[in-house]
Amino acid sequence: DAGITQSPRHKVTETGTPVTLRCHQTENHRYMYWYRQDPGHGLRLIHYSYGVKDTDKGEVSDGYSVSRSKTEDFLLTLESATSSQTSVYFCAINERLAMRNGVPDTQYFGPGTRLTVL
Amino acid sequence: DQQVKQNSPSLSVQEGRISILNCDYTNSMFDYFLWYKKYPAEGPTFLISISSIKDKNEDGRFTVFLNKSAKHLSLHIVPSQPGDSAVYFCAASAEKSSGDKLTFGTGTRLAVRP
Numbered sequence: 416d417a418g419i420t421q422s423p424r425h426k427v428t429e430t431g432t433p434v435t436l437r438c439h440q441t442e443n444h445r446y447m448y449w450y451r452q453d454p455g456h457g458l459r460l461i462h463y464s465y466g467v468k469d470t471d472k473g474e475v476s477d478g479y480s481v482s483r484s485k486t487e488d489f490l491l492t493l494e495s496a497t498s499s500q501t502s503v504y505f506c507a508i509n510e511r512l513a514m515r516n517g518v519p520d521t522q523y524f525g526p527g528t529r530l531t532v533l
Numbered sequence: 534d535q536q537v538k539q540n541s542p543s544l545s546v547q548e549g550r551i552s553i554l555n556c557d558y559t560n561s562m563f564d565y566f567l568w569y570k571k572y573p574a575e576g577p578t579f580l581i582s583i584s585s586i587k588d589k590n591e592d593g594r595f596t597v598f599l600n601k602s603a604k605h606l607s608l609h610i611v612p613s614q615p616g617d618s619a620v621y622f623c624a625a626s627a628e629k630s631s632g633d634k635l636t637f638g639t640g641t642r643l644a645v646r647p
Contacts, residue, residue, distance in 0.1 A: 419576075446633065457537075457622055457637035458577070473634070505576050509633055521567060522635060524576030 418442045419525035421506050427531045434493040436528050438506030446509035447489040448473075448522065449481060451502040458505065464489055496532040504528045536560045537625050539638035547646050552610040554641050556623030559604065563625040567635065568597060568608045571620045580621075581608070613645045 418441035428434050438447065445466045450458040460473030462481040470481050478500060482490045493500055507522040538557045546552045556566075564585040569577035583590040583597045583606070590597050596609045610617055623638040 448634075450637075455639055457539075457639040458624075458635075459637070460634060463634065474636075507576075520565070521579040521582060523579070524569075526576050527574070 419506060419508060419523060421504075421525040421528050423528060424526065425529045427533065428496055429533050430497055431495050434496050434530065434532075436491045436504055436506075436530070438489040438491070438525055440487055440489075440508050442508075443486055444508040444510055445486070447483070448507040448509070449479075449489065449491045450505045450507065450524075451475065451500075452505060452527075453502050461491065461504075493530075496530075498532050500530065501532045502530060504530060534559075535639070536563075537623055537636050537638040539621075539623055539641050541641050542639070543642045543644070545644045545646060546613045548615055549612045552608075552613045552617065552643055552645070554608040554610075554621050554623075554643065556606045556608075556638055557604060558606075558625050560625070560627060560636070561604070562627040563636075565626040565628070566597070566599060566606050567624045567626075568595075569622045569624060569637075570617075571622060571640070577622060610643075613643075615645050615647050618643055618645045 420439045422437045448463045449461040452458045459475045461479050464470045464483045480492045505527045506525040509522045536559050567582040568580040570580050571577040581592050581595045581597050583599050588599050599606045620640045620642050622640045624635040
């Protein structure tokens with residue numbers, strides 16, 4: 416358990432409204448990510464962060480922005496939600512464990528947020 | 534352009550038998566590969582990984598094989614159990630064998646029949 420929570424877990428909103436999803440982690444990890452999961456596409460990286468105020472775009476960043484003002488929180492904002500942004504959103508952290516002998520470097524995922532844009 | 538491909542959307546296997554899940558990739562810069570398991574309404578959980586310097590990695594019932602020349606990897610589960618029923622995602626990274634910035638496949642839904 417990497418101490419990752421996401422809020423809200425479910426949200427229904429209307430086209431054109433702003434939406435912010437929150438990812439919170441309790442273990443001071445530097446690396447955080449936002450993915451969306453859609454049928455036929457697997458998980459696709461939206462944005463990622465290597466630390467406070469250090470963020471960058473992923474594969475499918477159009478229509479999304481992120482902010483990281485504290486190590487523990489990584490916010491994903493849809494400035495004006497569209498129906499194509501209906502999806503399940505996952506936050507993840509990477510502990511950068513590659514230097515630890517025998518421990519694989521991997522990402523740990525939060526429980527997800529199901530967003531429906533009507 | 535799907536750089537990581539899982540061409541079988543679903544697989545059904547009898548309990549106790551072997552499950553083989555396949556994954557192909559196109560980006561020759563990928564040097565680290567991972568398998569994740571996902572249950573409904575939960576986030577993906579890490580199963581096993583393999584670096585490109587190896588061709589096999591084993592962890593209990595799970596073994597991952599990597600064929601770099603064919604750009605192909607597979608996950609073997611032996612013996613399969615009903616609790617293994619889930620969606621399995623293959624993922625790859627080109628970030629010097631780290632789990633940074635993963636590219637995922639589309640997933641294979643495994644059903645293990647009792």
